[in-house]
Amino acid sequence: MAENAGAVAxxxxxxxxxxxxxxxxxxxxNAPVGPVIMGGQDIKAAVPDKQRMGPAxxxxxxxxxxxxxxxxxxxxxxxxxxxxxxxxxxxxSLQTRSGEFTLDGLNQYAIPEGGIGAFTSEWGTGPRLRxxxxxxxxxxxxxxxxxxxxxxxxxxxxxxxxxxxCCEASSDPVDAGEVVFVARDAAADELADVAVGDPLxxxxxxxxxxxxxxxxxxxxxxxxxxxxxxxGVDPGDRRPRTIAxxxxxxxxxxxxxxxxxxxxxxxxxxxxLHR
Numbered sequence: 001m002a003e004n005a006g007a008v009a010x011x012x013x014x015x016x017x018x019x020x021x022x023x024x025x026x027x028x029x030n031a032p033v034g035p036v037i038m039g040g041q042d043i044k045a046a047v048p049d050k051q052r053m054g055p056a057x058x059x060x061x062x063x064x065x066x067x068x069x070x071x072x073x074x075x076x077x078x079x080x081x082x083x084x085x086x087x088x089x090x091x092x093s094l095q096t097r098s099g100e101f102t103l104d105g106l107n108q109y110a111i112p113e114g115g116i117g118a119f120t121s122e123w124g125t126g127p128r129l130r131x132x133x134x135x136x137x138x139x140x141x142x143x144x145x146x147x148x149x150x151x152x153x154x155x156x157x158x159x160x161x162x163x164x165x166c167c168e169a170s171s172d173p174v175d176a177g178e179v180v181f182v183a184r185d186a187a188a189d190e191l192a193d194v195a196v197g198d199p200l201x202x203x204x205x206x207x208x209x210x211x212x213x214x215x216x217x218x219x220x221x222x223x224x225x226x227x228x229x230x231x232g233v234d235p236g237d238r239r240p241r242t243i244a245x246x247x248x249x250x251x252x253x254x255x256x257x258x259x260x261x262x263x264x265x266x267x268x269x270x271x272x273l274h275r
Contacts, residue, residue, distance in 0.1 A: 009255050012242045013220045023133045031108070034071055044107035045090035045107070071219070073221060074086060074088050078214055079212075083253040092106065103117075105118065105131070109131060111131050111182065114185045144184045148163070149161045153175075153179075155201055160195060240257070
C-alpha cells in the first residue's frame with residue numbers, strides 16, 4: 001500500500017463504519033469516522049458525535065488535559081510542515097434561489113437529522129443509504145423516510161429526486177465534476193422547491209481552531225491522554241497497536257507498530273522514541 005501511494009509509511013488510523021447490523025437495508029460503507037485531508041484537498045468531514053464507531057466517548061477529560069472532541073480530532077501536517085494533533089470542523093453552505101443553507105456533511109457515512117450532506121467523486125462507489133440513518137441520540141436510531149437527493153454539475157441542478165422510503169435512496173457512484181446533496185427530514189422540506197435547471201452554488205472548508213491549513217490530516221481518536229486510557233477504554237486490553245505522535249515543536253513525526261501491547265504500554269513506547 002505504501003509503495004503504491006509513494007508513501008514512506010502507512011499506519012492504520014481512526015475507526016470505520018464496518019458494521020451495520022441495525023440497518024440491514026443500508027449496508028456499511030467502510031468509511032472512517034473523522035476528517036480526512038489529502039494533498040491539501042478536503043476529502044471528508046467528521047460524522048455526528050453519537051454516530052461514531054469505536055469506543056464511546058462521554059464528556060470526560062483528565063484534569064489539565066485538552067478536551068479533544070471525539071470525532072473531529074486529527075493528526076495532521078500543516079502547510080508549514082509541522083505535525084500537530086488538533087480538531088477540524090466543517091464550515092460549509094449551499095446557495096439556492098430560496099436562500100442560503102448550512103452544509104452539515106461532506107462525504108460522511110452519517111449526516112445529522114434535518115441536515116444536508118454533500119457527496120463528491122471522492123466518496124467512491126460505496127452506498128449513500130447509511131447517511132440518512134441514525135440520530136443524535138444513537139448510531140442505531142431509525143432511518144429517515146423523507147429524503148431529497150439533488151445532483152449538481154457546473155453549478156446547475158441536473159436532477160432532483162424526492163424519496164419517500166429510506167432504502168430507495170440512490171447508490172449510484174458520483175461522477176467526477178458532480179456533487180450529490182442528500183437532505184434529511186426538515187432539510188428535505190426546505191429544499192423541496194429546487195428544480196432541474198436551477199443554479200446551486202456551494203462551498204466548504206475544514207477549519208482548525210487556530211486557522212492552520214493542512215496538506216494532510218487523518219482522524220485519530222485519542223485513546224490515551226497523559227499516559228492514561230480514556231474512560232470506557234480497558235487499559236489492560238492487549239492487542240496489536242498502531243501509534244502515532246509528534247514531538248513538542250511538531251518537527252518530528254513518530255509512527256510505530258507494536259505487535260501486542262496495552263494502551264498504556266503503547267503510549268510509553270511512543271514517548272521513548274523522542275528521548
